[in-house]
Each structure stands twice: as structure tokens, then as C-alpha cells.
Amino acid sequence: xxxxxxxxxxxxxxxxxxxxxxxxxxxxxxxxxxxxxxxxxxxxxxxxxxxxxxxxxxxxxxxxxxxxxxxxxxxxxxxxxxxxxxxxxxxxxxxxxxxxxxxxxxxxxxxxxxxxxxxxxxxxxxxxxxxxxxxxxxxxxxxxxxxxxxxxxxxxxxxxxxxxxxxxxxxxxxxxxxxxxxxxxxxxxxxxxxxxxxxxxxxxxxxxxxxxxxxxxxxxxxxxxxxxxxxxxxxxxxxxxxxxxxxxxxxxxxxxxxxxxxxxxxxxxxxxxxxxxxxxxxxxxxxxxxxxxxxxxxxxxxxxxxxxxxxxxxxxxxxxxxxxxxxxxxxxxxxxxxxxxxxxx
Amino acid sequence: xxxxxxxxxxxxxxxxxxxxxxxxxxxxxxxxxxxxxxxxxxxxxxxxxxxxxxxxxxxxxxxxxxxxxxxxxxxxxxxxxxxxxxxxxxxxxxxxxxxxxxxxxxxxxxxxxxxxxxxxxxxxxxxxxxxxxxxxxxxxxxxxxxxxxxxxxxxxxxxxxxxxxxxxxxxxxxxxxxxxxxxxxxxxxxxxxxxxxxxxxxxxxxxxxxxxxxxxxxxxxxxxxxxxxxxxxxxxxxxxxxxxxxxxxxxxxxxxxxxxxxxxxxxxxxxxxxxxxxxxxxxxxxxxxxxxxxxxxxxxxxxxxxxxxxxxxxxxxxxxxxxxxxxxxxxxxxxxxxxxxxxxxxxxxxxxxxxxxxxxxxxxxxxxxxxxxx
Numbered sequence: 100x101x102x103x104x105x106x107x108x109x110x111x112x113x114x115x116x117x118x119x120x121x122x123x124x125x126x127x128x129x130x131x132x133x134x135x136x137x138x139x140x141x142x143x144x145x146x147x148x149x150x151x152x153x154x155x156x157x158x159x160x161x162x163x164x165x166x167x168x169x170x171x172x173x174x175x176x177x178x179x180x181x182x183x184x185x186x187x188x189x190x191x192x193x194x195x196x197x198x199x200x201x202x203x204x205x206x207x208x209x210x211x212x213x214x215x216x217x218x219x220x221x222x223x224x225x226x227x228x229x230x231x232x233x234x235x236x237x238x239x240x241x242x243x244x245x246x247x248x249x250x251x252x253x254x255x256x257x258x259x260x261x262x263x264x265x266x267x268x269x270x271x272x273x274x275x276x277x278x279x280x281x282x283x284x285x286x287x288x289x290x291x292x293x294x295x296x297x298x299x300x301x302x303x304x305x306x307x308x309x310x311x312x313x314x315x316x317x318x319x320x321x322x323x324x325x326x327x328x329x330x331x332x333x334x335x336x337x338x339x340x341x342x343x344x345x346x347x348x349x350x351x352x353x354x355x356x357x358x359x360x361x362x363x364x365x366x367x368x369x370x371x372x373x374x375x376x377x378x379x380x381x382x383x384x385x386x387x388x389x390x391x392x393x394x395x396x397x398x399x400x401x402x403x404x405x406x407x408x409x410x411x412x413x414x415x416x417x418x419x420x421x422x423x424x425x426x427x428x429x430x431x432x433x434x435x436x437x438x439x440x441x442x443x444x
Numbered sequence: 445x446x447x448x449x450x451x452x453x454x455x456x457x458x459x460x461x462x463x464x465x466x467x468x469x470x471x472x473x474x475x476x477x478x479x480x481x482x483x484x485x486x487x488x489x490x491x492x493x494x495x496x497x498x499x500x501x502x503x504x505x506x507x508x509x510x511x512x513x514x515x516x517x518x519x520x521x522x523x524x525x526x527x528x529x530x531x532x533x534x535x536x537x538x539x540x541x542x543x544x545x546x547x548x549x550x551x552x553x554x555x556x557x558x559x560x561x562x563x564x565x566x567x568x569x570x571x572x573x574x575x576x577x578x579x580x581x582x583x584x585x586x587x588x589x590x591x592x593x594x595x596x597x598x599x600x601x602x603x604x605x606x607x608x609x610x611x612x613x614x615x616x617x618x619x620x621x622x623x624x625x626x627x628x629x630x631x632x633x634x635x636x637x638x639x640x641x642x643x644x645x646x647x648x649x650x651x652x653x654x655x656x657x658x659x660x661x662x663x664x665x666x667x668x669x670x671x672x673x674x675x676x677x678x679x680x681x682x683x684x685x686x687x688x689x690x691x692x693x694x695x696x697x698x699x700x701x702x703x704x705x706x707x708x709x710x711x712x713x714x715x716x717x718x719x720x721x722x723x724x725x726x727x728x729x730x731x732x733x734x735x736x737x738x739x740x741x742x743x744x745x746x747x748x749x750x751x752x753x754x755x756x757x758x759x760x761x762x763x764x765x766x767x768x769x770x771x772x773x774x775x776x777x778x779x780x781x782x783x784x785x786x787x788x789x790x791x792x793x794x795x796x797x798x799x800x801x802x803x804x805x806x807x808x809x810x811x812x813x814x815x816x817x818x
Binding site: 385 | 589590
């Protein structure tokens, strides 16, 4: 049966164009190119060209809401974030509801998330962190929060100077672009893993608040003690040792603590391994890992999802049991990296 | 893995000698490295621009590459991170500070040198291997860390060396010892199989231990005064991943290796003539060396520094590894090999033993008779 393609309504077009000028353009160039390529839309080389080509495609009806929704779910808020990784307890893993999406739906609704359950991807820019959706897809339960953000893009072309009361003033121009911070909590019962993903900078008090909010939300379904934080300190040591054995992981820097005393191995170039240097590697081999705690590590790891060329830098903080991924990635790539970390412990 | 040929004398004349020395030491350490002109210059009193000229002159084998960093916080960035609008560390937009900063660094790209996890030393027959202590000292002082050397002493072996069941027993003991040591080293963080240095009968024992027990794994094997058959099937052991690589350091005047196959079962003169060329074994001939000359105080340091250590760390030079094995080895007819000779020697041995026992018995008997008669 052939379904006739419906023309998008003018209101949908306007909403989509707003979305493109904000959230879509805020994503990494490689992902925007991928979206355009997948819809056979002319790509371009700069953000301005991407924007113009996408607006044209929306006007023609080649780029529709559902295309952007599925793309955003996979790209927005993945990477460039802080991650707290947990092991899921046996009792949660063994819940019968996981094998039946309807039972999961009922459980979520019973916890008071009727409005958020399977809601359409939010296009809003809420001023505070707001739970915008709860989904169970691909055997994973996902809570999604959004928070609107004013992102100021420097525009030197609009700078000017002005004489005011015999003094010269320089006015530097920034163009505001709507952006969003995404927070997620995802439970993967079949992998025995769960993770909280936060894009809010760790230095900000709001980061802590957001994490508490995540815990409070999840506790409406399960006691949060059912999610045991993964010992990132052990993973740092394991990945560093793995890097000594093979080239699957590159150890860029590793800090090992003995109490408050520590030693640190590292190399300058972001994608190099300190272990390439023979004398430094000899010094590292002189260290008995059992006596140390893996306090901090930066590793360059391959991203899964078939993109063998792409490598991502992952920072791991043993004391805070936190992982930071600096590059933007897709959901599958992020989970590929987390799987590697979890498997090392 | 070989070091690039660089005319350091010429470089020292055309550039600052201290700078040239500093770069030379980086190459000498082996493995890949990267260095900027500023870091190189900081080791001397010369300005960075001179260091840059020297590094430029060394391209190739060096390769000049840009290192990208954030102009605000100075953090070095991956290619991936430069695709974002803001620095992942300080969250400032690159455009705000005139884009990403690119500075030059110089890379020497090569496979990593190899690490020695721990070493197993096996002595020969009729000795308790005093060289092992000297070898242990060499290894202990060669690396910037502790490299355990397990000295395996199986005692003096004289008549037992010609008797196959006795050798089998020694092989079984060796296998058990390797398995025990493997567990101990793993527990203590010395991960990986041992590299092995074996001499004389020790080469026979390790070769046969590997053949008889496919679960035994070792790293690189150095053979000296080897009495294994020149057609010993190393390729099979290499293919099974039981052995990483083999170096046969043989002496052109090794008398004992030359005659071993007349008295020791399943042996041959590989310590005198090398293994057959077909075997994937690194062969190095020590001209004028006898059976135990590798271990004299005069020679041990030299052979360790110039041949064994480079072999173990994967940096053996092209000059050394160019040596090839001999053509196909033809063993003597079976009657001359360690077939009848051990039986003959064993018969003589027992005749002597029985004669001695009988002499004692008759001596005691005669003594008693004389005493009784008196």
C-alpha cells in the first residue's frame, strides 16, 4: 500500500525551522552532515550553508518532523557529557516487566509519568531542568530531561566602535542561539548496566542538583540502592594495564594514588599514548598496580557503531566515579565506550 | 625493528652537538617518540630555533605534525574535539580566541619496543650454571625496573643425560616449575610468559618441554651451546603461539655441541652450525666461541648488550639478524647416534658397578675367612 506524502502544515514548517536554527545547528557538524546525507539533501561546508539547505528542504517537504525526531534522539545530548555508570541489581534485572513493553508502560504510568510516557520528542526550551519523556526502546528504559540554554555565538562582523561622551567604546557582538542541555538516565537491564548522563558542567552547583533530581525520579520506581556505582578507579587501572598489552585502548594519561601521594604518567599530544615512550613505559611497569588507586585516567578509545576510524577521548575520575566524554557521539557510540569500561572491571 | 641510519657525526658538525646528542639518545631508547623544538632546546643552552632546524633536518625519519590546542586553557585537543564550537575543558568558544591553536611537534613513528616480563635461565649438564648469577645481575641492571630472573637448577646431570627416561623426568620437572612460576609472577603483577635463556642441555629440555606440553607458553628464547637437532621443528612451536621468537647464538668452535648427538638422544649440533635455514629462527654466529665462552666475565657483558638484549626488546639490528642458518643437516647413520652408544655405555657402567659390588662382597668374604682361620 502506498501512503500519499502529506504536505507539512505551515505551523509545522515554522516549528521545524526554529528547531533547525537552534537545537539542530548546535549539534556537531559530522552529525548534521549525516542527517542531510541520509535525506539526500545538499550538504554544504559551513553552519550557515547547513542552515540554508535545511530550511530549503523543510520548505520543499524533504525534511520532516519525524526525521529530525529520530535523529535528535540519537544525537542530541550524547557525548560532551558527564556519565555516572551503575550496575543494575539482580532483583531489578529479573523483573518480568522487562520482557513486556506494556507492563513497563503500566509501571511507569503507575509511578506518575503518564504524560511523559512515550511522549513526542520535546521541541521546547524549558527554563529549568524538566522531565520531557520516558521511553522504552531497544530494550532500554530512558528518562530524558531538557533545559533551555542561551548559547552566544561570537559574530565579529557585527562589532562596532562608538564615541560616547568623548570616550571610545567598543561593542562586541554575540548572536544568541537557542540550545538545550539534555540529562538522561538509562537502564539497560539485559546488559546489567544503568547510567546517568549530564551535560551540565561539573563545576556548577546545578550539576549536583540535576543528579539528585535524577535519583529522586528513579526512586519513584526503584530504590536507588538497586543501582550500584561502578568502581571507576578499578576501570582506570584495568584500562591502563590493557593498554600495555595491546593497542585497542590508548592510555593518554593515568594518575595513580597511594593515599594522598600520587604519581602521574602522561603525554602531551591528545591522541598519543604515554606508553609509547620506552623509558616512561619502563617506569610504569615498575609500578605494582595493586598498591594504588586509579584516581584519574584519560584514554583514547575506538567508538563502536562501525566507525572504526573515529576515536574518542574519555576522561575517568576514580574519586567521583565519573566518566567524561569530550566529543559529541551517537547513543550507540557512547554505550559502546561504556560497555568497554564496564567490561574492564 | 631497526634504528634508522643517521650520520650523527655530520649532524654534530652542522648543528649544535649537545642538541644532536639529545636527539640521538631519544633514538637510542628505542620505540616511537615525539618532541617539540622547545622541549629539545630545554635540555641544552641552545635556543629553540636551533633545535627546530635540527629536527627539520631529521625529517625523515621524523615527521613534523601540528598539535592542536585551545588558545584559552592550553589543553591539547583531538581532531574530534576541534569539530565542536567550544573547548571541552574550559567551555570557551574557539572562535572567541581566534580559533584552535596549532603548534608543531616532531614524531618518530615506529612500533613500540618490547618489554621483558620475566626471564627463565636454564643451565647445561655437568654444571650448576654459575653464569646464571652473572646473567641475573646483567638483567637486573639493564632495565629501569625489576625484571625477575628465575634460575632453574636441576642439578648435575652426568649419566642421566644419555638415558631418555631420565631426560623425560627432567622435562616434566621443568614443565611443573614453569607452571608454578607463571602463577607466582601473575599474582605479583609480572604479567606475561617468561623469556628463556638456555645453555647446552637446558636448550634440549626447554625445546622438548614445549613440544611435549602444548599448554606451555614462553616469550623469546635465546639458545647458546644448543644441542637440539638442527632440524628441530621450531616452526610448529611458533605457529602454535608457544614461542614468540627464537635466537640461536652459536659458537663456531663449540666442540661439545658438535658431538652431543652421539651420546644424547634426539639431539644435534645446532650450537655449532646453527639450525637449518628453513627454520624461522634468528641465527647469530659467535666466531671462535667454544661451548661456554658466552658466559666468561669478558664476553657476557658484550653478548648481552649487543645481541641478547636487543633481541629481547625487539631492536635487533639488521646486521645481526642477517645471519642465516646452514643448509639441511644430515644426521649420522643411526648406529653412531645416541642409540647403541648409550646402551653400550650403560652396559659398561653396570659392569663396573657390579664388579665393584662383587669385589666388595668377595673382599668382605675373604676378610672374614682370614679372620676365622687366624
